Amino acid sequence: MDFDTNFEPRYGEAVQLAPAVRRLTVPNPSPFTFHGTNTYIIGTDTLAVLDPGPENEAHFESLMQAIGDKPVSHIFVSHTHRDHSPLAARLKAATGAQVLAEGPHRFARPLRIGEVAALDASADRDFMPDVQLADGARVEGDGWTVEAIHTPGHAANHSVFALVGTGFLFSADHVMAWATPVVAPPDGAMSDYMSSLDKLLERDDRVYLPGHGGAVTSPQSFVRGLKAHRKMRERAIIERLSAGDRSIREIVAAIYRDTDPRLHPAAALSVLAHMEDLVARDLVKVEGETAIDSIFHI
Numbered sequence: 001m002d003f004d005t006n007f008e009p010r011y012g013e014a015v016q017l018a019p020a021v022r023r024l025t026v027p028n029p030s031p032f033t034f035h036g037t038n039t040y041i042i043g044t045d046t047l048a049v050l051d052p053g054p055e056n057e058a059h060f061e062s063l064m065q066a067i068g069d070k071p072v073s074h075i076f077v078s079h080t081h082r083d084h085s086p087l088a089a090r091l092k093a094a095t096g097a098q099v100l101a102e103g104p105h106r107f108a109r110p111l112r113i114g115e116v117a118a119l120d121a122s123a124d125r126d127f128m129p130d131v132q133l134a135d136g137a138r139v140e141g142d143g144w145t146v147e148a149i150h151t152p153g154h155a156a157n158h159s160v161f162a163l164v165g166t167g168f169l170f171s172a173d174h175v176m177a178w179a180t181p182v183v184a185p186p187d188g189a190m191s192d193y194m195s196s197l198d199k200l201l202e203r204d205d206r207v208y209l210p211g212h213g214g215a216v217t218s219p220q221s222f223v224r225g226l227k228a229h230r231k232m233r234e235r236a237i238i239e240r241l242s243a244g245d246r247s248i249r250e251i252v253a254a255i256y257r258d259t260d261p262r263l264h265p266a267a268a269l270s271v272l273a274h275m276e277d278l279v280a281r282d283l284v285k286v287e288g289e290t291a292i293d294s295i296f297h298i
Contacts (some may be wrong), residue, residue, distance in 0.1 A: 001180070001225050001226070001228075001229045002225075003177065003178055003179055004177040004178060004213070004214060005034075005178050005213070006214065007034070007035055007178065007213045007214040009025040009027070009029075009035040009036055010025065011025060011026075011027045011036070011058075011062075012024075012027075012058065012062045013062075014041060014062070014066035017209065017215075018166065018168065019044065020042060020043055020044050020143065020144060020163075020166075021040060021041070021042060021163070021166075021168065021209070022040065022041040022066065023038050023039070023040055023041075023209070024038070024039045024040075024041065024059070024062055024063055024066055025037070025038050025039070026038075026039065026053040026054060026056050026059040026083070027056065027058060027059065028053070028054055028056060028059075028083060031260055031262050031263055032083075032182065032263075032266070033083050033212055034176075034178050034179070034212040034213045035212070035213065036212070037051065037053045037054065037083045037084060037211060037212060038051065038209070038210065038211055038212060038213075039051055039052055039053050039059070039063060040170055040209060041063075041066055041067065042141070042144055042146070042163065043070075043141060043142055043143060043144050044143065045070065045142050045143065046070065046071045046072070046073050046141060046142035046143075047067060047070050047071070047072045047073070047142075048072065048073060048074040048075070048076060048097075048141050048144065048146065049063070049067075049072060049074075049075050049076070049091060049097070050075075050076040050077075050078070050146075050161060050170055051076070051077060051078050051084045051085070051170075051172065051211060052075060052077075052084075052085075052087035052088050052090075052091045053083065053084060053086075053087045054082055054083050054084075054086050054087060055086045055087055055090070056087070059087070060087060060090060060091075063087075063091070064094065067095070071095070072091070072095035072096075072097040073097055073098070073141055073142065074097055074098060074100060074139060074141060074146075075088050075091055075092060075095075075097045075098070075099045075100065076100050076101070076139075076146060076148075076161055076170075077099060077100070077101040077127070077129065078101070078158060078159055078160065078161070078170070078172030078173070078211060079101075079102070079154065079155040079157050079158040079159065079172060079173065080101070080104065080105035080123060080124040080125075080127045080155065080157060081122045081123065081124065081155060081173070082122050082123070082124050083122070084124075084172070084173075084211060085101075085124045085127045086124050086126070086127070088127065089126070089127075092130075098130040098131060099129045099130045099131070100129055100130065100131040100132075100133050100139060100148075101127070101129040101131075101132065101133060101157065101159065102129075102132065102133055102148070102150055102157040102158070102159045103129065103132045103157050104125075104127055104128050104129070104157070105123050105124060105125050105127060105155075105157065106156050106157060107156060107186040107187060108152065108155075108156040108185065108186055108187060108188050108189040108192060109185065109186050109189065110186075111186055112289055112291060122187075123187070133148040133159065134148070135148065135149065135150040136148070136149070138164065144163060144164075145163075145164040145165065146161050146162070146163060146164065147161065147162040147164050148160075148161055149161070149162060149169075149199070149200075149203075150196075151172075151174045151196035151199065151200070152188070152189070152192040152193070152196060153174060153181075153183055153188050153189065153190070153192045153193025153194070153195075153196045153197075154172075154173045154174055154181045154182065154183055154187075154188050154193065155173070155187050155188055156187065156188065156189070156192070158172065158173065158174060158188075158196075159172070160172055160174055160175075160200070162203075162205060166206075167205055167206030167207060168205070168206070168207055168208075168209055169200075169203070169205035169207070169208050169209070169219070170208075170209050170210075170211075171200075171208040171209065171210045171211070171216065171219075172210065172211040173210070173211045173212070174193075174196060174197075174200075175197075175200065175208055175210060175216060175219070175222065175223060175226065176210040176211065176212050176213050176216070177208075177210060177213050177214055177215065177216045177222070178212065178213035178214070179213075180226060180229060180230075181193075182266045182269065182270060183269075183270055183273045184266060184269035184270065184272075184273065185269060185272050185273050185276060188273065189273060189276065189277075190230070190273035190274055190276065190277040191276075191277045191280065193230075193273075194227065194230060194277075197223050197226055197227050198227075200219070200223050201220065201223055201224070205219055206219070207219065208222075230274075233255070233270075233274060234274055234277075234278065236255045237251055237255070237271060237274055237275070237278070237284075238278070238283065238284070238298065240254055240255060241284065241296055241297060241298050242298055246295050246296060246297060247293070247294075247295065247296070248268050248271045248272060248275065248292055248293075248294075248296075249268070251271055252264055252267050252268050252271055255271075268292060269292070272290070272291075272292050275290055275294075275296060276290050279296075284296055284297070284298065285297050285298065
């Protein structure tokens with residue numbers, strides 16, 4: 001994969017991307033958020049806000065300044081990780097807009113006995129939309145129409161949003177130019193993620209505007225690359241098992257040896273997501289249930 005890490009966040013500034021689309025980046029950089037979470041402002045008269053972001057005072061002030069005296073009718077939320085959704089409640093209180101999303105936070109599968117969600121601190125469990133959007137639902141605003149497309153994988157309730165008639169798709173954390181997204185059970189599932197990539201390949205969107213980093217300007221070829229990357233990772237896992245590795249810890253140490261060690265816990269969850277998929281397809285055997293500390297073999 002050729003990832004694009006050239007991105008200038010321009011914190012506090014609403015960057016004009018198109019006549020009716022502006023981007024405002026939250027100053028919350030990290031190994032998981034890149035330079036920060038992107039909030040998008042849609043419209044020219046009555047506005048919509050997409051992914052208002054985390055509770056961040058500086059970002060809230062910048063967002064309200066960018067909105068100015070324009071009314072806000074809708075707040076769209078792609079998914080309920082804490083870098084995307086918590087500010088929706090405060091923005092709703094300030095503007096009176098209704099909040100729309102696929103639904104509240106949930107797991108992609110039931111928790112197993114003794115299991116906790118490894119990324120549970122990232123979940124916004126207080127979030128509840130005013131309107132739960134069905135797959136393919138269209139919402140009309142003042143001079144714009146947004147279509148919701150369910151794309152589970154990174155999170156069970158993840159959606160992307162197309163700005164109808166423009167070729168723009170707000171791809172949130174499902175497809176990003178700077179890195180592959182984290183797929184971490186039980187929040188997300190690899191089989192769902194791959195199916196959602198196939199769903200996007202059936203579309204003809206021209207540009208993706210993601211939740212972190214800059215635009216994906218050749219989305220069809222990039223999504224095909226993401227699929228190939230995941231298949232390559234799958235093959236690498238099977239090769240490590242064939243070489244004698246039996247634990248996720250051993251596999252991560254081998255195939256992520258050049259990755260920032262701070263990302264190894266997330267990498268372990270990504271390998272777990274692959275393992276769940278491989279076991280379900282009977283390509284890998286597991287002793288007992290599939291879990292982060294299970295023993296695997298071919």
